Amino acid sequence: MSVVPSKLADRFAHVHDLVDLAETYAEDGAPVSATHNLVDAIKAIRAIIEPAPDQDRRPVTLEQLLATVEGARRTRELEEIAAVPWIAEVIGQHAPAIRALGEVAAQAEQQYRTALIEWMSRxxxxxxxxxxxxxxxxxxxxxxxxxxxxxxxxxxxxxxxxxxxxxxxxxx
Incomplete structure (x- = not known):
């Protein structure tokens, strides 16, 4: 079992603290404050699983990627693992065909969002x-x-x- 880097452990602890605080607010009858803390927790979780594009990251080797996916399979379905943006990005670095499909999917998603916006603004x-x-x-x-x-x-x-x-x- 690998040791979790302290920076990552701190980020998980921060999420845990935000959720605990939200629960306390909810028990005390302060649903708005509870909701704000949950929204902050969601942002913190997204920062963990969707690193900022400008953030420097070491390239993940194929061996590390496979070990990560195999480890995640113990508790997650493959569809859930594939939905994590950084995993899809790293797989795309190792498989040009998947990278190309990802670009097509991103373009289709943008067209879909444009159509939704057009429909909603009608x-x-x-x-x-x-x-x-x-x-x-x-x-x-x-x-x-x-x-x-x-x-x-x-x-x-x-x-x-x-x-x-x-x-x-x-x-x-």
């Missing part, structure tokens, strides 16, 4: 539907704001897109 207040002929003046009351679907010139009874929400379908 104007969801407009509830325009294909037919809103309940209102004789063709004003759409479904969005909570009155706005008109203009008639398309030369096509009587056919309406274009909403001028306030161009991605909404026109009235038909």
């Amino acid at each position: 104007d969801w207040t407009c509830l325009c539907v294909v037919s809103c002929d309940e209102d004789p003046a063709t004003a759409c009351s479904l969005s909570g704001q009155e706005h008109v679907h203009p008639e398309i010139p030369g096509q009587p009874g056919v309406y274009g897109p909403c001028p306030l929400h161009p991605d909404a379908p026109g009235d038909r």
